[in-house]
Structures are given as C-alpha cells and as structure tokens.
Amino acid sequence: MVTELSFTEENYLKAIYHLSSQDGESVNTNALAESMSTTPASANDMVKRLAQKNLIRYQKYKGASLLPSGKKIALNIVRKHRLWEVFLVDKLGFKWDEVHVIAEQLEHIKSPSLIKRLDKFLGHPTMDPHGDPIPNEDGVMKETRRASIAEVDIHSKGIVVAVNNDDTLLLQHLDSLGIKLGSKIDVLERMDFDGSVSITIDEGPKQFLSKPVAENLMITLTETK
Amino acid sequence: MVTELSFTEENYLKAIYHLSSQDGESVNTNALAESMSTTPASANDMVKRLAQKNLIRYQKYKGASLLPSGKKIALNIVRKHRLWEVFLVDKLGFKWDEVHVIAEQLEHIKSPSLIKRLDKFLGHPTMDPHGDPIPNEDGVMKETRRASIAEVDIHSKGIVVAVNNDDTLLLQHLDSLGIKLGSKIDVLERMDFDGSVSITIDEGPKQFLSKPVAENLMITLTETK
DNA sequence: ATTTATTTTTAGATTGATCTAAAAATAAAT
DNA sequence: ATTTATTTTTAGATCAATCTAAAAATAAAT
Numbered sequence: 001m002v003t004e005l006s007f008t009e010e011n012y013l014k015a016i017y018h019l020s021s022q023d024g025e026s027v028n029t030n031a032l033a034e035s036m037s038t039t040p041a042s043a044n045d046m047v048k049r050l051a052q053k054n055l056i057r058y059q060k061y062k063g064a065s066l067l068p069s070g071k072k073i074a075l076n077i078v079r080k081h082r083l084w085e086v087f088l089v090d091k092l093g094f095k096w097d098e099v100h101v102i103a104e105q106l107e108h109i110k111s112p113s114l115i116k117r118l119d120k121f122l123g124h125p126t127m128d129p130h131g132d133p134i135p136n137e138d139g140v141m142k143e144t145r146r147a148s149i150a151e152v153d154i155h156s157k158g159i160v161v162a163v164n165n166d167d168t169l170l171l172q173h174l175d176s177l178g179i180k181l182g183s184k185i186d187v188l189e190r191m192d193f194d195g196s197v198s199i200t201i202d203e204g205p206k207q208f209l210s211k212p213v214a215e216n217l218m219i220t221l222t223e224t225k
Numbered sequence: 226m227v228t229e230l231s232f233t234e235e236n237y238l239k240a241i242y243h244l245s246s247q248d249g250e251s252v253n254t255n256a257l258a259e260s261m262s263t264t265p266a267s268a269n270d271m272v273k274r275l276a277q278k279n280l281i282r283y284q285k286y287k288g289a290s291l292l293p294s295g296k297k298i299a300l301n302i303v304r305k306h307r308l309w310e311v312f313l314v315d316k317l318g319f320k321w322d323e324v325h326v327i328a329e330q331l332e333h334i335k336s337p338s339l340i341k342r343l344d345k346f347l348g349h350p351t352m353d354p355h356g357d358p359i360p361n362e363d364g365v366m367k368e369t370r371r372a373s374i375a376e377v378d379i380h381s382k383g384i385v386v387a388v389n390n391d392d393t394l395l396l397q398h399l400d401s402l403g404i405k406l407g408s409k410i411d412v413l414e415r416m417d418f419d420g421s422v423s424i425t426i427d428e429g430p431k432q433f434l435s436k437p438v439a440e441n442l443m444i445t446l447t448e449t450k
Numbered sequence: 451a452t453t454t455a456t457t458t459t460t461a462g463a464t465t466g467a468t469c470t471a472a473a474a475a476t477a478a479a480t
Numbered sequence: 481a482t483t484t485a486t487t488t489t490t491a492g493a494t495c496a497a498t499c500t501a502a503a504a505a506t507a508a509a510t
Contacts, residue, residue: 008467029488042468044489049466061475061488092342105334111327117317233497254458267498269459274496286458286505 007108010077012036012046013055016066017074026063075139081107082128082135083118089129089182090122096129096182129182131161131220145221149187149197150214156187158219165216174217177207185219232333235302237261237271238280241291242299251288300364306332307353307360308343314354314407315347321354321407354407356386356445370446374412374422375439381412383444390441399442402432410444 005013015035019027033043051058055070066074084106088099116137119125126134126142133141146161160183163174174180178201188198188206195211209217230238240260244252258268276283280295291299309331313324341362344350351359351367358366371386385408388399399405403426413423413431420436434442 006466030486038467039469040488041470041490045467063488088339092339092346094338094342098338102334102336102339105336106331109327109330111330113319113323114313114317114327117319121317231496255456263497264499265458266460266500270497273459288458 004110005073008046009050009055010073010108012043012050013066013070013074014077014081016056016064017071017078020065024065026065028063032064072139075135077107079135079137079139080109080115082132083115083122083125085128085130086122086125086134087118096180099129127159127220127222129159131159131182145224146218147221148215149185149199149209149217149219150195150211152187152219152221153224154187154190155223156219156221157223158185158187158221159183160185160217161220162218163216164218170213170216173213177201177209178204179217184222185217229335230298233271234275234280235298235333237268237275238291238295238299239302239306241281241289242296242303245290249290251290253288257289297364300360302332304360304362304364305334305340307357308340308347308350310353310355311347311350311359312343321405324354352384352445352447354384356384356407370449371443372446373440374410374424374434374442374444375420375436377412377444377446378449379412379415380448381444381446382448383410383412383446384408385410385442386445387443388441389443395438395441398438402426402434403429404442409447410442 012032015032016027019031019035029040029043029047032047033040036043047056047058047064050056050070051064055067055073056064057067058064081103084103085099088094088102089096094102127144128134131144133144135141147158148164152158160179160181162181163171179185184202186200186203188200190197195214197209197211197214198206199209200206237257240257241252244256244260254265254268254272257272258265261268272281272283272289275281275295276289280292280298281289282292283289306328309328310324313319313327314321319327352369353359356369356371358369360366372383373389377383385404385406387406388396404410409427411425411428413425415422420439422434422436422439423431424434425431
C-alpha cells in the first residue's frame with residue numbers, strides 16, 4: 001500500500017493527468033502509449049497494474065482515468081517538475097526551453113522536505129517559467145488568467161506564453177526587444193491616445209509596445225492590480 | 226558503448242571506489258554485497274556485467290577493481306553527490322546529517338550542463354559539508370589537510386570533521402558554542418600567552434576557544450594563509 | 451597434507467518493464 | 481446487417497536486477 005512507485009508508474013500517472021484535460025475523463029490506451037513513446041501493449045500492461053493499485057479506474061476497452069489517490073500523486077509530480085523548472089531558470093540561469101528534460105528527471109526525487117525547502121527558497125512561486133501554474137502541497141492550482149498585454153490592467157505582471165500571430169516582421173520586432181516565451185513582463189503604463197503600452201522585460205529598462213504589438217502578445221498573469 | 230548506466234550500475238561503481246582506499250586495489254564480492262545491502266550472488270552478477278562493459282577489472286575469486294573508465298564515472302558521481310550536498314546545506318538550509326540520503330538520489334541526475342551550472346552557482350566549492358573533497362570535472366580532488374585548530378595558521382578556514390575526545394563536558398561545551406560536525410570555522414587570532422584561539426563559527430560572532438578545546442577540534446582546511 | 455571453514459560462484463527462479471505478433475472487441479462504412 | 485477498419489487486449493518472449501540454495505574454489509587449522 002505504501003509501496004513506492006517506480007519512475008515509470010509515476011510517468012504514466014502524469015501522462016494520464018495531462019491527457020485528460022477535463023477531470024475524470026478517460027484516456028484511451030493508444031493515446032497513452034503514444035504519449036509515453038511505447039506500444040499499446042505496454043501501456044495496457046501498466047494500466048492494469050495501476051488499476052490494481054487503486055490509483056486509476058480502468059475498464060476494458062473504455063480507457064483509464066485517475067482516482068483521487070492517483071490524481072494526488074500526479075499533481076505532486078507536476079508540482080515538483082515545475083518547481084525544479086523555476087529553480088533551473090531563476091537560480092541556475094538556464095533558458096526557458098532547456099529545462100524540461102532535466103526537470104523530467106528531478107521530478108522523481110523522493111523527499112517531501114526537499115520540495116518544501118525548495119519551494120521556500122524559490123519564494124513560493126505560483127507559476128513555472130512556461131507560465132503554467134504550480135500546484136500547492138494539496139494539489140490546488142491558482143487559477144491562471146491569460147490575456148493580451150493590450151487588455152490587462154496597468155501594473156499587472158505576467159509571463160509571455162504565446163504570440164497570436166506568426167508574421168515574421170512581428171517576431172523579428174519582438175526578438176529585437178528581447179521578448180521571448182517565458183519573458184517576465186511588467187506592464188507600467190498605457191497611453192489612452194494610441195493604446196500603446198510601456199513595459200519592462202525581465203526587469204530590464206522601460207520599453208514601448210504599440211497597440212498592435214500589445215494585442216498579439218499573450219501573457220499569463222502572475223500579479224494583477 | 227555510449228549506453229547509459231543504470232542507477233544500480235552507477236552505485237556499484239561508486240561502492241567499489243569507496244571500498245578501495247588505495248588506487249587499483251581489489252574489492253571482494255562479499256564486501257561489495259555488504260556495502261550494497263544485497264547478496265554476494267547479486268554483487269557477483271553485477272561485477273560480471275561491469276567487467277563486460279570494461280569499467281572494472283574482475284578476476285574470478287580475486288575481486289574487482291576500477292579501470293580508468295569506471296573510475297572516471299565513479300568520481301563523477303562522487304562529484305555530483307558532494308555538490309548537491311553543498312546545495313542542500315548552503316542554499317536550502319538542511320542540516321549536515323540530513324543530506325546524504327537525498328544526495329544519493331540527486332547524484333544520478335544525468336545532465337552535464339546542470340552540474341556545470343550548479344557548481345558555478347555554489348561558487349565552485351572544493352569541499353562538501355562533511356569536509357570531504359569535491360572532485361573537479363576531470364576527477365581531480367584538492368589535497369585535503371586535516372589539522373586541529375590549535376595547530377593551524379591564523380586566518381585559516383575549515384570545516385569541523387571530528388572531535389578527538391568523547392568527554393561529555395567537552396561535547397557539551399562545543400554544543401553550547403554551536404559547534405558541530407560541518408560547522409565552518411574561521412580562525413582569527415591565537416594568543417601566544419595561553420594558546421587560546423578566537424574564531425567565528427558559521428560566520429557568526431567572534432568566540433574564544435581555550436587551548437585544550439582547540440587541540441581536540443579537527444578541521445579540514447578550505448583556505449590556508 | 452587432510453580436514454574444516456569461509457568465500458565466491460553458478461544454477462535456476464522471480465518480478466518489473468518492455469517487446470512482437472496474433473486474437474478479440476468495438477466502431478465505421480457500405 | 482454484414483463487411484471492413486481500427487482499437488484494444490492477450491499470449492508469449494526478452495532483459496535487467498534481484499533472490500535462494502547448492503556447488504566450487506580458496507584459505508585456515510590441525
């Protein structure tokens with residue numbers, strides 16, 4: 001009952017969590033196998049094992065869904081993964097896109113006190129470098145609000161999570177400003193006259209964005225005013 | 226050839242490294258099994274596997290010793306283990322004696338860039354919280370000098386690694402001063418008159434040690450003047 | 451130099467995680 | 481409502497890591 005789960009079992013639980021967007025939704029074997037880069041037969045074996053451990057509900061030919069105990073474990077892994085990502089980016093200076101693979105390993109380290117202390121060391125972050133929310137110890141995530149920079153209140157802070165446009169000129173413009181996915185944005189002021197916005201990027205100097213640029217830049221809000 | 230080693234294989238290499246105090250010395254199967262908390266049969270199986278991978282030299286009934294490739298891997302694991310221990314103590318505030326088990330897990334994380342950055346983040350430490358030397362990227366360890374506080378040069382810095390006496394009164398005295406294994410000591414001055422010494426403990430306020438106390442407190446030197 | 455004790459190795463089994471290939475169930479198409 | 485296609489499951493194998501129990505080699509003792 002208190003048996004420790006293998007890395008593989010943990011990864012399957014995480015995969016089921018990520019694949020079932022709405023709560024309790026069933027994940028079918030093939031999708032699971034695909035997401036784990038393995039065969040349906042292997043996924044099927046594992047699903048039976050997890051069901052036997054009462055972590056998921058599994059009905060033949062109907063797919064698998066997380067039971068409360070399994071969901072708790074999955075959320076804890078997600079929590080660890082995202083906290084480690086914050087560590088890697090904020091403390092070790094990794095880039096946004098380099099950390100996932102390393103966090104995939106770190107998330108399996110088993111030590112509740114380690115995560116407690118890490119969380120504190122990082123200042124109890126509620127969002128990872130990709131703008132995804134970090135579940136708290138009880139698995140509760142802060143509601144994430146996604147909005148364009150054009151529509152948020154001034155003095156909001158957030159993380160760039162998407163660009164609503166693939167115009168090369170826009171992307172080049174953002175690049176020259178040093179804005180990329182994961183950049184931290186502080187919205188300082190908005191001019192009523194033309195809808196342009198002043199911001200800081202990763203705590204850097206004040207910069208200006210025209211309204212069309214601001215409209216295409218999506219952030220998730222870490223602080224709202 | 227470039228196949229990744231399993232955690233178990235890495236742990237066996239590390240155990241052989243630790244058990245063969247002098248270089249190239251053979252480790253016998255039973256000792257290895259004992260140190261791995263497993264059976265001689267299992268140790269024997271593993272030893273054959275590692276020999277087949279050219280990481281150790283193994284002769285039936287004669288024991289195993291690390292080959293250069295195996296030693297390199299072992300030293301790298303030791304490096305990772307000790308760097309993580311520094312992180313856990315210096316950054317996360319764990320106590321000296323709580324970190325070993327967690328570092329046993331962290332040492333197997335595979336990412337050279339992670340260790341490079343962690344090392345930098347920690348300020349390129351040369352010693353772990355237990356006073357053991359940290360191998361550099363090439364597996365070279367700084368010679369560690371162990372000495373009593375009574376005999377070191379003033380302005381030396383070091384880590385408490387032993388108390389040469391188990392007198393309860395001495396231990397209580399050290400305890401009341403806040404000195405324990407792993408404490409960082411800065412030796413400030415020595416009075417010629419009575420051989421007493423002033424020090425700081427973990428960067429705290431100046432404290433005094435009488436000569437008999439100083440004589441019994443062993444440190445490994447991190448900085449010599 | 452035998453006998454005895456200890457250490458080391460082998461043989462055979464088990465368990466977890468995986469695979470391929472074939473069978474069974476479900477869904478889609480005519 | 482059959483046929484066809486797709487998905488899912490089972491059966492049987494393999495490989496790493498482990499075990500127990502027995503056999504073989506070495507070391508120690510008389």
